[in-house]
Amino acid sequence: MNEKGLSYELAVEKPWEHGDSLLAINPAAEVPVLKDENGALIADAQAICEYLEETYEDVKLLPEHPNARAEVRRLIAWFDRKFQTEVTDNLVDEKVIKRLSRTGTPNTAAIRAGHHNIHYHLDYISYLTERRNWLAGDELTYADLAAAAQISAVDYLGDVPWEQHPSAKVWYSRIKSRPSFRPLLADNLPGMPAPSHYADLDF
Amino acid sequence: MNEKGLSYELAVEKPWEHGDSLLAINPAAEVPVLKDENGALIADAQAICEYLEETYEDVKLLPEHPNARAEVRRLIAWFDRKFQTEVTDNLVDEKVIKRLSRTGTPNTAAIRAGHHNIHYHLDYISYLTERRNWLAGDELTYADLAAAAQISAVDYLGDVPWEQHPSAKVWYSRIKSRPSFRPLLADNLPGMPAPSHYADLDF
Numbered sequence: 001m002n003e004k005g006l007s008y009e010l011a012v013e014k015p016w017e018h019g020d021s022l023l024a025i026n027p028a029a030e031v032p033v034l035k036d037e038n039g040a041l042i043a044d045a046q047a048i049c050e051y052l053e054e055t056y057e058d059v060k061l062l063p064e065h066p067n068a069r070a071e072v073r074r075l076i077a078w079f080d081r082k083f084q085t086e087v088t089d090n091l092v093d094e095k096v097i098k099r100l101s102r103t104g105t106p107n108t109a110a111i112r113a114g115h116h117n118i119h120y121h122l123d124y125i126s127y128l129t130e131r132r133n134w135l136a137g138d139e140l141t142y143a144d145l146a147a148a149a150q151i152s153a154v155d156y157l158g159d160v161p162w163e164q165h166p167s168a169k170v171w172y173s174r175i176k177s178r179p180s181f182r183p184l185l186a187d188n189l190p191g192m193p194a195p196s197h198y199a200d201l202d203f
Numbered sequence: 204m205n206e207k208g209l210s211y212e213l214a215v216e217k218p219w220e221h222g223d224s225l226l227a228i229n230p231a232a233e234v235p236v237l238k239d240e241n242g243a244l245i246a247d248a249q250a251i252c253e254y255l256e257e258t259y260e261d262v263k264l265l266p267e268h269p270n271a272r273a274e275v276r277r278l279i280a281w282f283d284r285k286f287q288t289e290v291t292d293n294l295v296d297e298k299v300i301k302r303l304s305r306t307g308t309p310n311t312a313a314i315r316a317g318h319h320n321i322h323y324h325l326d327y328i329s330y331l332t333e334r335r336n337w338l339a340g341d342e343l344t345y346a347d348l349a350a351a352a353q354i355s356a357v358d359y360l361g362d363v364p365w366e367q368h369p370s371a372k373v374w375y376s377r378i379k380s381r382p383s384f385r386p387l388l389a390d391n392l393p394g395m396p397a398p399s400h401y402a403d404l405d406f
Contacts, residue, residue: 027327028285040270046249047276054269066257067243073250082231124230
């Protein structure tokens, strides 16, 4: 929404509590949910992206051509599902969500798997950005934002091995320096401060 | 593609083999992948649906209004991810994929979870179709096809408790009787024939 120049207010929901307030706006009890200025409720991250693209057209985050749009959507699925399952669930869920939701202690085998898998994904980001200006092509798209959302959550834990993946690091430093991204880097989890490199543009 | 009146040829890929032929067309090593008449490769089920909608416009499977489109996409995510994780992975992966890929014996706790979870999803299908003509509104959309894809895989195992969910059964009987769906019901897994009710319109 920052990229599109849209103003908004954020509201905290804790999906693991499956509270009535979240269920009332999304029966899947998942975040994010967008409440539009007209009161319309849009659930699911990808549905929200497509909705914003169709309703706020001043800034485009999907390219024009159907094949180029398909490439963006393939990469959204890659990061929203594959990276999420192979990396984020293993690191962020184990280290953060389990603590916040008090549902057990971190599974060390999962954390090991997350640390192992992230190399493969950073290699893929490097591969793509050595051939393209942004992940899906010439322009910044939702693919970059989907990737950056996953990466930043893991980077908050200090678990991104940047030094071994310099091309991926260049891509992420370009993301971090965008005005849209700066306020997100100022977010802090209560009782779990970000490491010093997290918001640093020269990390 | 049958709904859109498009002709195609099917090619078998076994994603668990992570074969070079599949990796060459989708680095995520997942099915489905669409190869267009122009040779374009489109990976990821939802990206394929959006691509077909943008390139073959004679038959629409997404409604016009952005809010209605968001509702379809919310439900695609519901079935492609939530139903897949909570039901299909627990039943089809355990009973079929493990056998075909020879990667172990079925996990009885997972199968029990699948049998438990499917009631909640059939209740949701009933809830929606008691209020709407199809899952997402007045017209058949990709939401119905996403749901039917999951349901039919579980129904092949005889694991859908239809008698306890009559409204969901009415919806699925309308899906089964569509000309687009009939050929799919004739599919058979080698060595694992479908139960008699599977292709029966009066099940």
